[in-house]
Amino acid sequence: MKLNPKVYKQLTGEPFETQEINGKNIEFHYMNDTPFLFQFASKGRFAIWTSDGNDYKVLIETKYYDVMKDFYQEEVNMIWLSFLERVGAISKKINMMFIIPTLIFYVLIAVVSTLLFPELMLQILLFMIVIVVISNMFQGRIVNKRVKEENKLAQDQIREFLGNSEFDELVKAQEEHYKEYFKFNVEEETTIEEDKTNNIENSEDEDGTKSD
Template sequence: MKLQYAIFKQLNEPKETQQAEGKTVEIHSMNNTRYLSRFAGKGQFAVWTSDSKSYKLLVEDGYYKVMKDLYSKRVNQVWIRFYEQADKVRFGLLYKMVFPMIALSMVLAVLFSTVEALSDYQNYALIGILAVVLITNMLQTSIMRKKVEGARSEAVKDIKHIVGEARFNELLEQQGKYYEDYFKFEEKVEPVEEVVEAQVEEKTETEDNKSK
């Protein structure tokens, strides 16, 4: 399974390396890459990448320092299992639902276009085939979403067990605070009286210059 493969190929200077269930996990600083604004700027402080054999985790420095317990070797093993399980779900549905439906649709399309007795119904057949393909795709997407969310829920349960529920809840609070602090900005607002006074003084100076 490949994840963000284009990014994976560009990460060559890990600050930490782990071995998780026979997989190499490299942890890379997001701050030293051009992806900081792309991901952290949108609130995504950690990005998993993979070439299907090993994994590289791109993470914002401050976030990693605060949330390091969620990226330990044992926790990363859980995430690797989740991504691989999600990939199996996706390919399983493709082979069981999507590919057979596409093959059947192609066969029917050829039959209705080449068999003279069926040619009069070709347009109706094509509309029916298109409808079935769209419904199959929607059904496949819905099933995949449910199964992946189920796998994600199991992964979260495993992570809670590893770090402890109390520590997990504490990390969630720290995460929320980090988001808040990262995007916090102070806007300096001058008192209305000072703004008005400044505008009056500027106007007076302008009029004085004109009179001279």
């Protein structure tokens, strides 16, 4: 299954770590060394898995990796890789279950309406579009439900491997990283705003002096 393929293609630098799991190559790249830091980290996405459909590249924020390193060891990644592969297979299977019948039904209705009800062609096609949209929504819900189930299974397996204590510690470390990262950003923005205000005030003082 391809994951963020555009990001995958742009990660051409030297990885800081590589792993090989079940014949799949996994490269780790620091997000801080790429143009993607603001795009993902600003939304709280500190680790992004990408794939070309065969191998994987993980884009990860530097400090996040430092505090969550145990979560990316090979044994854990083996569990997560299995999860991604299962999700890809599930998504493909469900998509095929919906797409093929929908296309066949759409073509049949289009042919029948063209031959027997040409004057109602527009209304019938609009009706079919509504059916396709509803089908896609239903399909999406099924996929999301299955993904959540598989995600819970993977997390339970990771918890079992790491142990409850270490797993909970990693969860706490993750929460602390989120707080510290966004606290830093808020403080930085506040400082910038204060600097802007000071610059404006200084400019006004200078203008006043000149006018005298």
